[in-house]
Amino acid sequence: AQSVTQPDIHITVSEGASLELRCNYSYGATPYLFWYVQSPGQGLQLLLKYFSGDTLVQGIKGFEAEFKRSQSSFNLRKPSVHWSDAAEYFCAVGLNNDMRFGAGTRLTVKP
């Protein structure tokens, strides 16, 4: 079945530590891929997107993501997490006219 999977429901990291959030998708063709962040009670903010070309994409707030076709993955990374990064992160796939979202990963940052 077509799906977007974020295996980690909740991740806790210490401030200054590195971060990797996992995302796997199951669609026939290479879809358009996105990462969004959502702070409590807020809408979604686009962090970065992949359409084609270089498989390592840079986004806002120091985030990057790498597309791996062989693994159907689009993992989000940040070398050094800040307390303000605590939020919910959603991976999404852009299809024809809609987007399919994963269930999200909640990030907690320890001081």
Place this chain on the structure above:
Amino acid sequence: DAGVTQSPTHLIKTRGQQVTLRCSPKSGHDTVSWYQQALGQGPQFIFQYYEEEERQRGNFPDRFSGHQFPNYSSELNVNALLLGDSALYLCASSLPERGKTQYFGPGTRLLVL
């Protein structure tokens, strides 16, 4: 440059009532999509409007309907509200081509009692 705006921010209704939510797209965008985000879940696609027509619909019942106006703003209507309709309703705007990035508004939180 104004982003996507939604109104109201919060709403409380009772079962069986009807509700209308409103969305104004980002400047320059002519396509509006609506999503439902239940607590603890990712957003689920309801439908998309382009050129005042529903272009694509997700797996939602006919109680969910919409409209797009000539100025590209949009409304989401939900009839015969159920407790399970309680959620954050997100509007997103984009350009019409496939795969174009969707920009989200802050959402309307609906509570059905």
